[in-house]
Amino acid sequence: MRMRHILAVIFAILVLAVPWLMYHPDQADLIFSKIQPIGDQLAAVILSHLPKSILDIRSHYNSKPGIFASAGSSQKVRILIVPGHEPDYGGAEYGSLKERNMTVELANDLKNFISQNDRYEVFVTRDDSSWKPIFADYFKNNWSDIAAWVKLHKDEIVNLTRLGEYRQVAPPVIHNNASNDVALRLFGIDKWANENNVDIVLHIHFNDYAGHGNGPGEYSGFAIYVPQREYFNSTTTKALADTVFKRLKKYNAVSDLPGESSGIVEDQDLIAIGAFNSVDAASMLVEYGYIYEPQFTNAELRSAALNDLAFQTYLGLQDFFDDHSALSANGSFDTLVMPHSWSDPLSEKSSNNADVYALQTALLLDGDYPPTGSSLNDCPRTGKLGNCTKAALETFQKKRGISGEKGIVGTKTLQELNKKYSVRAI
Template identity: 60%
Template sequence: MVKYYFYTILVLMIFGVPAVSSRFGTQVDELAQIFGNATSQLAAVILSHNPKSIADIQAKYSASPITADSSSIIPIVQPKVRILLVPGHEPDFGGTEFGSLKERDMTVELAQNLSGFLANNSHYQVITTRDKNQWLPTFANYFKNNWQDIIDWEKASAKDMAYRISIGSSTPSVPIIIHNNAPGDVVNRLYGITKWANENDIDITIHIHFNDDSVHPYNVPGSHSGFAIYVPEHQYGNSTTSKAVAETIFKRLSKYNPVSDLGGESTGIVEEPSLIAIGAHDTANAASMLIEYAYIYEPQFTNPDTRSLALKDLAYQTYLGLEDFFGSKTVYALGSSYDTVALPHSWMQAISDKNVQNADVFALQTALLNDGEYPPKQSDLNQCPRTGKFGLCTREALQAFQQKYSINDEVDTVGKKTRQILNQTFGGTNTL
């Protein structure tokens, strides 16, 4: 869940006098005439901004190892795509909660799964900003040693954007939501992460979050479900590359997971000008996105038997989406021939609504989805998500599956005959 918006108009009102970015270097003289010496002084404050193009990061993925001549003792260096994973919120506070579930911990679990998939692929180098207890020392030290620099950079970027708006090269951010009480330290750390990513040649930054519905009673699930990917607004330098990566991730996620049915998120990929995490004020070089993977109260998370599997599958879909962006020929993770971690699966016991085996049901729903029966006709994944619970959606899909395979005597039950077909088609030992 994201609460940190920026207030461009307010900044424009406060700072008024514009600054100059290196991007507008050729206009410095003209500006000096308009704004006098102040402009020249401000110009020095702005850091260079060099967003990654699609070609930049795809070239890294497909580059051959840099080899020294055979007599050299210099090791072979393979250029790697540098990915920064940012589990949403802080180690000990922030984010939404539902019952005993904490968003800030779920984001870490998903990040650790995603990091594991990426680390097993030699094309990637992955860095995760924190675990459940603390920031990675790299970031803890960076925040500590560069705190004032981060604040200065943040202010300079805001001035730069205000200037761009004033000369008509950028348009004001919409929506403009003013949060006077935005926690300053959290905002500074988010800018700090972007600044660090710029200075450390990060190619893709993924911020991991879970959403919440603002109006539902405590411990009662809200009415919305599904995922949404936030990307930088089109006028920002990192927008095109971010959107291209987001699109391949979206495609993978949307096969198995519902797209958010909240009004503003229903397109799945949402351009957002004011999210600090993905480069408000055009600050980020890396392709950046913030993924709200689901709503925290969705049943696959509240059910402890399916939570870890559901989180791992979201991570796997993200990994596959990245591989798609790079046109990978391997696609699946080492050891898997499926595009989901829920398969293959061995069904050993009968399943019905009276005898629910949660991991079995999650795998059953996944198998039925791959076989074309799930969600059942006239339903979508928002109405019938993969939950691990044997309810009406699963019963209807199971009926269609049994009809297809002419099984007539296992009504509303995954009996021996149904299991046989399932195990023949989707069975096996899961190595992921």
């Protein structure tokens, strides 16, 4: 009975469908042209896409190494830090400042924080002078494989576009095109990250804006680039970028460049974060500010500023894992600028940049900085006591009933600052 039914169905297909396709060659074409790209697409998907979910990364963080994992099969969160640009060329330059060196300094600061936490395994791609051997070797031994791998992902995008599963969008901000070998090294880093089961990739950059000559440019602030929403690593990256963004935003201006002003910017074309849907890890690129901003050009502040940006980034990662133990190391302060002890009065003429920088930070924590009506783009923390700081000081002093010290830090203001901000609360 059942067999007869099956045979009847097969017979019906043979008798009805085959002649129909034969007499409708255009329809048959349509069917096969649909099937063919789907076949290609499936092959690529099976070969190369294992995007990290939020749950994957969190479970790595929360797994206790050593119980189920045998030696070598670590379940730690693998994080790859990529200081932007090549060891010896590329990136923004301003006076004697070089972005490619600043990115290394921040990367090493961040590595220091992350290394103190045994739930992470951290890699950095290069130092000031060269690629780390593991990456130099990888580029050398896999150069043609990397190119083939890029081609595979490009083809997949072509197929997906043909199927209407993918659409090209104009980038919100135009970036400089990387030269071929630079691009291939960036793709190589993406490929290495996939093969080495990396959970998080973090690219570090500083921005620049063309045409400002010798003086500072018109825009300021930080922005985080994340993969465009159609890419498989977009959701996880966005969740991570949100927590990092929140930390950075407390102390730093968000970019006021049109196209970056949302702070978190989706991008389809940046190789670093997985152009052509090529990266499995959560992968973001942080532009930590514009190279000509005062906290970077001021040599007395630069290292402290970079270290604090690294600390904010680390706190952002910890927020993603809901682990706030890093904070207890610094008392109640979520910035390394605090605690700070002031010993000398401060005025417009003060040359102690670190004291003024800490003053600006204390005023920010007190809710007085930037002064009402201004943003951190108008009033960055500069280490110089100018109009922004004077206005904020006035509010601080008014709240505490301090008089006779308008626009300066006299003995009474000094005492109030030290009372609240010189001691690490436990």
